[in-house]
Amino acid sequence: MTKRQFAKKTGRRAAAVAATLGVLFAASPAQAATGEGLDRRALREALDAVHEAGMYGLYGEVRDGAKSWRGASGVADVRTNRPVKPDMVHRVGSITKTFTAVAVLQQVARGTIELDAPIGRYLPDVVPGERGQKITVRMLLNHTSHIADLVGPAFPSLYENSTQSLDDHRFRKLTRLQTAKFGLDAPPTGEPGATPGVYSNTNYVLAGLLLEKVTGTKAEDYITRHVIREAGLRHTAFPRTPHIPGPHSKAYESMLGLIDPPRDYSVYDMSWVTTAGALTSTMDDLNRFYRALLRGELIGPAELAEMKKTVPVVAGGLLDYGLGIYAYDLPCGRFWGHSGSVFGMATESATSEDGERQISMGVNRTKYQTIDENGQVVPHDIDYASARFVVLGACGDVQARTAKQGYVPFAADGVRVKR
Numbered sequence: 001m002t003k004r005q006f007a008k009k010t011g012r013r014a015a016a017v018a019a020t021l022g023v024l025f026a027a028s029p030a031q032a033a034t035g036e037g038l039d040r041r042a043l044r045e046a047l048d049a050v051h052e053a054g055m056y057g058l059y060g061e062v063r064d065g066a067k068s069w070r071g072a073s074g075v076a077d078v079r080t081n082r083p084v085k086p087d088m089v090h091r092v093g094s095i096t097k098t099f100t101a102v103a104v105l106q107q108v109a110r111g112t113i114e115l116d117a118p119i120g121r122y123l124p125d126v127v128p129g130e131r132g133q134k135i136t137v138r139m140l141l142n143h144t145s146h147i148a149d150l151v152g153p154a155f156p157s158l159y160e161n162s163t164q165s166l167d168d169h170r171f172r173k174l175t176r177l178q179t180a181k182f183g184l185d186a187p188p189t190g191e192p193g194a195t196p197g198v199y200s201n202t203n204y205v206l207a208g209l210l211l212e213k214v215t216g217t218k219a220e221d222y223i224t225r226h227v228i229r230e231a232g233l234r235h236t237a238f239p240r241t242p243h244i245p246g247p248h249s250k251a252y253e254s255m256l257g258l259i260d261p262p263r264d265y266s267v268y269d270m271s272w273v274t275t276a277g278a279l280t281s282t283m284d285d286l287n288r289f290y291r292a293l294l295r296g297e298l299i300g301p302a303e304l305a306e307m308k309k310t311v312p313v314v315a316g317g318l319l320d321y322g323l324g325i326y327a328y329d330l331p332c333g334r335f336w337g338h339s340g341s342v343f344g345m346a347t348e349s350a351t352s353e354d355g356e357r358q359i360s361m362g363v364n365r366t367k368y369q370t371i372d373e374n375g376q377v378v379p380h381d382i383d384y385a386s387a388r389f390v391v392l393g394a395c396g397d398v399q400a401r402t403a404k405q406g407y408v409p410f411a412a413d414g415v416r417v418k419r
Contacts, residue, residue, distance in 0.1 A: 037064060037067070037396065038062060038064050038067050038068075038069045039392075039396070039397050040069050042392060042397050043060075043062060043069050043071060043389075043392060043393065044071055046385070046388050046389040046392050046393075047060055047071045047072075047073045047389055048073045049385045049388065049389070050073065050363070050382060050385040050386050050389055051073040051074035052385075053380070053381040053382045053384075053385040054365075054368065054380065054381060054382050055074060055363050055364075055365055055368075055382050055385075055386075056074050056075055056078055056250075056252055056262075056364050056365045057072070057073065057074035057075050057076050057083075057084035057249055057363070057364045057365075058072065058073055058074060058084065058361060058362060058363040058364065059071065059072040059073075059084055059085070059086045059087075059088060059090075059283055059361065059362055060072075060086075060283060060359065060360060060361035060362070060389065060393065061086065061283040061284055061286075061287055061358075061359075061360050061361075062358065062359050062393040063287050063291070063356075063357065063358040063359075064356065064357055065356050068287075070086035070087075070283070070284070071086055072084040072085050072086045072088070074364075076088065076248070076249035076250060076364065077249070077250050078250070078252070084249055084364070085247065086283065086284075087235075087247070087282055087283075087284065088246075088247055088248050088249055088282065088362075089235055089244055089245060089246035089247060089248045089280050089281070089282055090244075090248065090249070090280060090281060090282065090283070090345055090347060090362040091244060091251065091266075091270075091279075091280055091340075091342045091344075091345045091347075092279050092280065092281045092286065092340045092345075092347040092349075092362070093277045093339075093340025093341045093342045093345070093346065093347060094201070094276065094277050094338060094339065094340040094341070095279065095281070095286065095337075095338045095339070095340040095347055095349055096204070096273075096275060096276060096277045096278060096279040096340065097204045097276060097277070097324045097338060098289075098290075098293070098324040098325050098337075098338050099223050099227050099228065099279060099289070099324075100204050100207050100208060100211070100219070100223060100275045100276070100324060101141050101204075101207070101307065101323045101324020101325070102227050102293065102298050102299055102324065103211055103219070103222055103223045103226060103227050104137070104141065104207055104210065104211060104323075105299045105303040105306065105307060105323065106226060106227075106298075106299060106303075107211070107214055107215070108303060108306075109299065109300055109302070109303055112214040112215075113137060113210065113214055114137065115136070115137050115138045115141075115306060116136050116137070116138055117136060117137060118132055118133045118134065118135065118136055119132055119135050119136065119137055119139075119140060119145075119206065119210065120132020120133050120135075122137075122210050122213050122214065123206065123209055123210060123213060126177065126180060126184070126206065126209060127184065127206070131192070134191075134192040134193070135147070135192045135193075136192075136193075137207075137210065138323070139192055139193055139197075139203075140203040140204070140206055140207055140210075141203070141204075141207065141323040141324055142197060142309075142310075142311050142313070142321055142322065142323055143197035143198060143199050143200055143203055143311075143313045143321055144192070144193050144194065144195060144197035144311060144313075145192055145197075145200070145203055146188045146189045146190035146191060146192055146194060146197070146198060146200075147183050147184060147188060147189075147200055147202045147203060147206070148183045148184075148186035148187060148188060148189055148200060148202065149183055149186075149198075149199070149200040149201055149202060150179060150180070150182035150183040150186075150200070150201050150202045150205065150272070150273075151201060152186075153182040153183070153185070153186055154169075154179070154182045154272050155169065161258070162258070163255050163258050163259055166253075166255075166265070166343060169269075169272070170242065170265075170267065170268055170269065171242060171269050172269055172271070172272065173269055173271050174271045174272055175271075176205055176208055176209055176212075176219070176271075176274050176275075177209065179202075179205050179271065179272055179273070179274060180202060180205045180206055180209060182202065183200060183201070183202025183205070184202065195311050195312055196311070196312040196313055196314050196318060197311055197312070197313040197314065197321065198313065198314050199313055199314060199315040199319070199321075201273055201276040201277060202276075203276070204275050204276035204277075204324075205273070205274055205275060205276050207275060207276075208220075208274055208275030208276075211223075211275070219274070219275050220238040220274070220275070220278075223238070223275070224237070224238065227298060230292075230297075230298055231288060231289045231292045231293075231297070231298060232288060232292070233281070233285040233288060233289060234285065235281060235282045235284070235285050236279060236280065236281040236282070236285045236289070237279070237280055237281075238274075238278050238279060238280075239270065239278070239280055242267050242268055242269040242270075243267055244266060244267075244280050245280060246280075248266065248280075249266070249345075249364040250264045250266045250344070250364060251264060251265045251266040251268075251342070251343060251344025251345040251364055251366075252264055252265075252344050252364055252365040252366070253265050253343045253344040253365075253366055253367065254365065254366070254367050254368045255367050256367045256369060256370065256371055256377065257370055257371065262344075262365060262368070263344075264344065265342075265343035265344040266344060266345075268342075268343060270342070273342075277340060277342060283349075283360040283361065283362060284360075286347070286349045286360040287349070287351070287358045287360050290336070290337055290349055290350075290351040290355070290358065291351060291355040291358060293325075293351075294336060294351055294352075294353065294354070294355040295355045306322075306323060307322050307323045307324065307325060308322050308325070308327075308336070309322055309323070310322045310326065310327055313326070322336075324338070325337060325338055326338065328350045328394075330350070330390075330391060330394050330395055331391060331395050332394065332395035332396070333352065333353070334352075334353055335350040335351055335352050335353075335357075335394060336350070336351055336352075336353065337349045337350040337351055339410045340410075341366055341410050342366075343366070344364065344365070344366055345362065345363070345364055345366065346362070346363050346366050346410040347360070347361070347362045347363075347410070348360065348361050348362075348386075348390060348410055349361075350390070350394055352394075357394060357395075358393075358394075359390055359393030359394045361386070361389065361390065361393075363386070365382075366410075368380055368382060369383070
């Protein structure tokens with residue numbers, strides 16, 4: 001069976017994997033996202049409930065204006081029972097995309113990049129010919145380029161019911177161009193610009209190459225100087241080695257039952273995803289970043305307005321995806337942010353329109369769910385407990401108690417595996 005045939009045959013299963021990581025909340029847009037203050041006892045109990053449901057360890061921070069609450073529950077290492085702490089450094093996966101999009105939009109404001117210009121104008125040797133003329137910078141940032149995702153080609157054993165390639169490539173060092181070619185050389189998922197878009201890490205690796213072309217600076221260095229430092233973040237970085245910098249948890253991956261018991265992937269060379277998902281951060285830094293972004297402290301009002309223009313994007317379910325952020329329509333109103341998942345760690349970060357109410361959480365065990373006989377992912381108690389914590393943090397206790405619990409967190413980065 002070819003990879004194209006496999007992708008078609010397992011499309012429903014792949015969608016189910018991503019949907020299990022998806023935002024499925026029904027909301028009332030008329031309600032203001034103001035929350036109801038911080039019920040510290042309720043937040044503590046809700047966080048503990050996620051651990052009690054089976055998550056090894058997690059941490060979260062909730063903000064309501066000048067008030068904040070931080071907590072952690074469970075263990076960072078299942079062998080030693082070392083506890084997790086609220087300020088641990090965490091691989092935040094696709095939340096990196098928001099940082100990369102901000103950097104590109106800064107260049108848009110400077111006039112060195114045009115959002116609706118073809119990517120072939122800037123990277124003619126990387127995306128050549130007709131394809132390079134049809135795909136615009138905007139299409140990269142909102143996932144309507146229909147360039148295939150790189151995860152499957154980068155880890156081909158996932159097509160064969162095996163995680164061998166995950167272990168074989170722990171210390172593989174790739175260039176950004178090599179990484180981009182994983183997706184560029186695969187069959188496209190549709191015509192450029194067509195909606196719904198299809199979520200693809202390749203788009204944001206190309207955005208990194210674009211940044212380097214117009215700035216003459218390594219993309220990670222530019223983002224560090226002009227986004228991370230501009231936001232006043234002290235614990236956010238692109239790691240220069242396979243190790244997570246600073247105090248951190250292990251990262252336990254189950255890959256939907258392929259890995260039993262779960263295996264630690266906290267030491268991993270992240271050059272395979274670079275500007276699409278390699279950042280490490282803390283929950284406090286993530287809240288600082290999204291508050292600064294939504295208050296217009298990192299890009300101007302025109303660029304922020306472009307960032308909030310959404311299109312439907314398939315990431316299992318449908319996301320209302322803008323330029324590096326997407327909308328969360330929670331029971332108390334609209335929030336903005338992103339989720340992220342790497343092997344063994346997942347993150348969620350959502351901020352209200354006015355930047356006042358925020359929730360960020362990180363967990364150290366991923367794809368812990370099972371798959372039924374129809375190839376559908378079966379939600380775990382962890383999913384429902386996590387949903388309760390996210391809604392409680394964003395909306396307050398009354399909304400959390402009355403919300404429909406159809407939501408499971410971590411929308412982005414559904415990994416396709418053959419099961």
